[in-house]
Amino acid sequence: MSEWKYNLVAFNTIFSKEIRRFMRIWPQTLLPPAITMSLYFVIFGAVIGSRVGEMGGFDYMTFVVPGLVMMAVITNSFSNVASSFFSNKFQKSVEELLVSPVPNWVILAGYTMGGVVRGLYVGVLVMLLGAFFVELQVHHILITLLAVFLTATLFALGGFINAVFARKFDDVAIIPTFVLTPLTYLGGVFYSVDVLPEPFRSISLLNPILYQVNAFRYGILGQDSGISTGWAFVVMVLAIVIMATWALHLLRVGKGLRN
Amino acid sequence: MRESRVKARVTLCKGFDGEEALHNTDYKNMPQALKIQNLRKQYDNGFQALKGIDLSVEEGDFYALLGPNGAGKSTSIGIISSLVRKTSGKVSIFGHDIDTDLVRAKRMLGVVPQEFNFNQFEKVEDIIVTQAGYYGIPAKEARQRSEKYLKQLGLWDKRHNVSRMLSGGMKRRLMIVRALIHQPRLLILDEPTAGVDIELRRSLWDFLRDINGQGTTIILTTHYLEEAEQLCRNIGIIDSGKIVENTSTKALLGKLQQESFVLDLKKPIEYLPTFAGYTVKMLDNRSIEVEVGKHQGVNDLFRQLSECRIEVASMRNKSNRLEELFVNLTSDASATDASGADSSGQTKGSAAEKGEAHGE
Numbered sequence: 001m002s003e004w005k006y007n008l009v010a011f012n013t014i015f016s017k018e019i020r021r022f023m024r025i026w027p028q029t030l031l032p033p034a035i036t037m038s039l040y041f042v043i044f045g046a047v048i049g050s051r052v053g054e055m056g057g058f059d060y061m062t063f064v065v066p067g068l069v070m071m072a073v074i075t076n077s078f079s080n081v082a083s084s085f086f087s088n089k090f091q092k093s094v095e096e097l098l099v100s101p102v103p104n105w106v107i108l109a110g111y112t113m114g115g116v117v118r119g120l121y122v123g124v125l126v127m128l129l130g131a132f133f134v135e136l137q138v139h140h141i142l143i144t145l146l147a148v149f150l151t152a153t154l155f156a157l158g159g160f161i162n163a164v165f166a167r168k169f170d171d172v173a174i175i176p177t178f179v180l181t182p183l184t185y186l187g188g189v190f191y192s193v194d195v196l197p198e199p200f201r202s203i204s205l206l207n208p209i210l211y212q213v214n215a216f217r218y219g220i221l222g223q224d225s226g227i228s229t230g231w232a233f234v235v236m237v238l239a240i241v242i243m244a245t246w247a248l249h250l251l252r253v254g255k256g257l258r259n
Numbered sequence: 260m261r262e263s264r265v266k267a268r269v270t271l272c273k274g275f276d277g278e279e280a281l282h283n284t285d286y287k288n289m290p291q292a293l294k295i296q297n298l299r300k301q302y303d304n305g306f307q308a309l310k311g312i313d314l315s316v317e318e319g320d321f322y323a324l325l326g327p328n329g330a331g332k333s334t335s336i337g338i339i340s341s342l343v344r345k346t347s348g349k350v351s352i353f354g355h356d357i358d359t360d361l362v363r364a365k366r367m368l369g370v371v372p373q374e375f376n377f378n379q380f381e382k383v384e385d386i387i388v389t390q391a392g393y394y395g396i397p398a399k400e401a402r403q404r405s406e407k408y409l410k411q412l413g414l415w416d417k418r419h420n421v422s423r424m425l426s427g428g429m430k431r432r433l434m435i436v437r438a439l440i441h442q443p444r445l446l447i448l449d450e451p452t453a454g455v456d457i458e459l460r461r462s463l464w465d466f467l468r469d470i471n472g473q474g475t476t477i478i479l480t481t482h483y484l485e486e487a488e489q490l491c492r493n494i495g496i497i498d499s500g501k502i503v504e505n506t507s508t509k510a511l512l513g514k515l516q517q518e519s520f521v522l523d524l525k526k527p528i529e530y531l532p533t534f535a536g537y538t539v540k541m542l543d544n545r546s547i548e549v550e551v552g553k554h555q556g557v558n559d560l561f562r563q564l565s566e567c568r569i570e571v572a573s574m575r576n577k578s579n580r581l582e583e584l585f586v587n588l589t590s591d592a593s594a595t596d597a598s599g600a601d602s603s604g605q606t607k608g609s610a611a612e613k614g615e616a617h618g619e
Contacts, residue, residue, distance in 0.1 A: 006395030013392025020385075092376035096437070099340045100393035101365040259302070259343040 010102045011110050018114020021084055022121075029080070030122060033072045037126045040068050041133045044190065056192040057223055065130040066217040067189035070151060072126045074184055074209065077119030077152040079176060081111050081159030086166045094257060104251040108160065108244065115156030116149065123148055139222025143229060147215040150236040154212075155180075157243035164250045164257070188213045193227070211235045290354030292318045292445045292476035293339065298348035300334050300500075308334040310500040311348070316493070318353070318444070321471045322478045323487035323508075326497035332480045333373060335497070336449050340370045352445055366394065369443030371434045373450045373480075379423035383414060383433055386422060387440050394441035401440060408436040411466060428455040432463070439470070446470070448479040452486060464490055488512070517552045518576060525570040532567045534560060 022029040041061075049060035056063050088094040097107055130136060138144050162175045187209030193201050204210055211232035218229050251257070293316040300309040309331045316322045326332050337343030339350055341357060350357045355364035377386045384405060391401030409415040412432040417425060422433060431451065438446060451467075452460040460483075467490060471477050481487055487494055487508070494511055496504040504511065527544040537560055538550040551557055557574075564571060 009395045009397055010393050013389055013398075017385075017389055024380075088378065091378055092374065093378040095342055095372065095376045096390055097393060098342055099365065099368070099370050100390070101362040101395075102393050103362075254344060258341070259337060 006101070007103060007106050010100075011106050014097075014107065014110025015113050018080070018084060018111060019117055022080055022114075022118045029076075029118065030125065033076055033122045034125050034129060037068055037072055038129055041065075041130060046133065056194065058221060062134045062136070062221070063192070064190060065134055065136060066220045067213050069123050069126045069130065070148070070213045070216050071184050071189050073119040073123040073148055073152050074155045075176065075180065076122040077115040078155040078159040078162070078180060080118040081115035081156045082162045082166070082172045082175075084114065085111055085160055085163035086169070086172050089163065089166075089256065090169070098257060104248055107251060108247050111160055112153060112156040115159055116152040119152035119156065120148065123152075136220060138220055140219045144216060144219030146233065147212060147219055150233065150240065151212040151216070154236060154240050154243060157240065157247055160247050161243065161250065164247070164255055167256070183207055183209045208235055208239060290351070291315045292320065292353060293478065294349075294351045295335070296349040298335070298338065298350060299346045300338065300343065301346045308500055312497065312500070312502045314495055314502060314505065316476060316478055318476050319471070319474060320476055320493055321491045323491035323494045324478060324480045324497060325484065325487055325494060326480070330497045331500040332497055333449060336370065336447055336480070339447065340368060341365065366441070367444045369438035369441065369446045371438045371446070371448040371451055373453065375430050375434065377422055377433065377437065381422055382419055383409070383422055383425070384418040386433065387437055390437045391440045396441060404440055405436065408439055412436055428459045431455060435463075443475070445476045445478070448477065450480055450482065452481065452483060460486070517550050520549050520551060520557070521575050522547050522549060522571050523573045525572045528569060534563045
């Protein structure tokens with residue numbers, strides 16, 4: 001058997017193990033985001049949204065749905081890899097992988113794609129829930145899919161790096177609590193950056209999540225929010241390259257994994 | 260014996276991989292199953308776990324690596340399996356250097372660690388099939404292979420059980436199946452029978468003898484010295500990060516100068532008679548302890564006992580023979596280590612270093 005076939009089997013093994021994991025514990029992985037997002041739809045869309053009026057040229061409920069989908073994708077792709085890989089570290093079952101001949105890039109790809117699928121799974125679930133509240137029509141299917149896929153990949157990589165550095169379960173929650181949540185809330189999920197006064201608008205442009213949310217919203221709603229979609233994709237690809245390189249470096253030196 | 264083992268190995272390889280080319284292999288020049296040269300490990304906190312060990316294990320061997328807690332056994336296994344980074348030195352598995360050819364070296368190796376290190380929430384079969392997948396074995400083939408080992412080790416009925424529900428002995432057997440699923444040529448077991456009952460320990464011994472007979476080279480660490488004596492052809496003793504002995508089990512036991520036996524008596528005795536040529540002490544009025552020299556034998560002892568009308572009900576070794584040697588060797592090494600250390604913490608020439616040279 002050639003080396004790439006070995007690697008393909010190994011990738012499929014890690015990938016399907018990850019899918020099996022989050023499907024097995026669906027009340028912890030799929031149900032909570034569905035409930036949380038339903039509450040967001042009710043509160044921000046139906047209750048508060050009706051008083052807000054229009055945002056970015058759309059009624060508030062229509063505007064907020066793509067943002068909430070992305071928020072779910074970001075948090076779920078991140079937390080899937082972070083908790084799964086850390087759990088394997090904690091139980092030492094990661095040693096099964098480390099003693100095997102699986103190359104580091106296959107390990108990273110398997111876990112990352114597992115996180116991406118969880119993110120997409122939850123994204124579709126939230127989208128379907130959103131369809132109960134607003135009539136959504138995808139304007140640019142390719143941009144929509146690319147935006148959500150790249151975003152899920154980026155944050156799955158982030159989750160992997162978080163898990164590598166984490167020493168206890170509390171450490172897995174630090175980045176989501178102190179970095180991801182503020183950046184997501186300030187990343188144009190609930191409002192358009194155009195409504196912000198300077199210098200807050202310019203500061204917001206430094207937030208990478210803003211580009212992802214706007215690219216996805218553009219794909220769904222078909223209206224340019226003033227943030228270049230092309231630039232958004234450049235930012236995402238660059239960020240993925242940087243994060244993947246970092247994660248591979250950590251695996252190579254065995255940070256938190258090898259003594 | 261050795262030749263038959265090698266033949267078995269060839270049959271095994273042909274069966275698994277169809278590598279007909281092995282027919283013409285020059286076995287005498289085949290690389291050793293494991294070769295360690297001047298291996299050193301210093302942890303970040305400055306602790307020197309390994310102080311330059313040399314070790315080689317021949318293909319087909321059943322080798323025991325013994326040593327007290329903290330001697331460096333697990334660190335050595337960690338380095339061989341790439342879970343621990345070495346400070347310096349060389350390690351090769353069947354000629355594949357772990358620095359330059361790690362993937363091939365890993366394919367040759369199966370490891371059963373001391374601690375349970377599988378996902379406690381997964382099912383037995385899933386754990387094994389997943390591990391096989393890491394070695395490029397598709398799930399269907401992995402299930403077929405796992406059936407054989409699961410049945411042999413009495414886990415077949417438990418294959419759909421979540422692993423955390425297994426008993427300690429079952430978990431240990433699960434780790435053995437997992438380590439064998441890719442049919443490694445070298446199997447390393449770190450304390451494989453720790454905490455398992457006697458019956459299970461004996462059945463594991465039979466299993467290990469069987470797979471060794473089929474050609475798999477086995478290295479085990481154990482605290483049960485009887486286990487090493489029963490199973491292993493060669494023994495290495497490691498202490499304070501150095502190999503202090505590396506020889507055949509037979510040669511090692513040959514170094515034993517005297518053995519102590521406990522004799523249980525049929526009837527109680529009031530006082531202890533003197534026995535010419537033997538050191539005897541009374542443990543209680545129904546048992547005595549006798550020291551017997553290497554070349555003495557016990558016939559004369561029994562003659563003298565008979566003359567004194569003392570009837571013996573049973574006789575047993577006071578302690579495991581290997582245990583006595585082990586204690587002597589490791590205490591010697593510790594003493595040498597302490598006296599040989601100079602002000603800079605370096606050790607001078609010692610018996611321990613002679614042991615390392617012997618090991619190479």
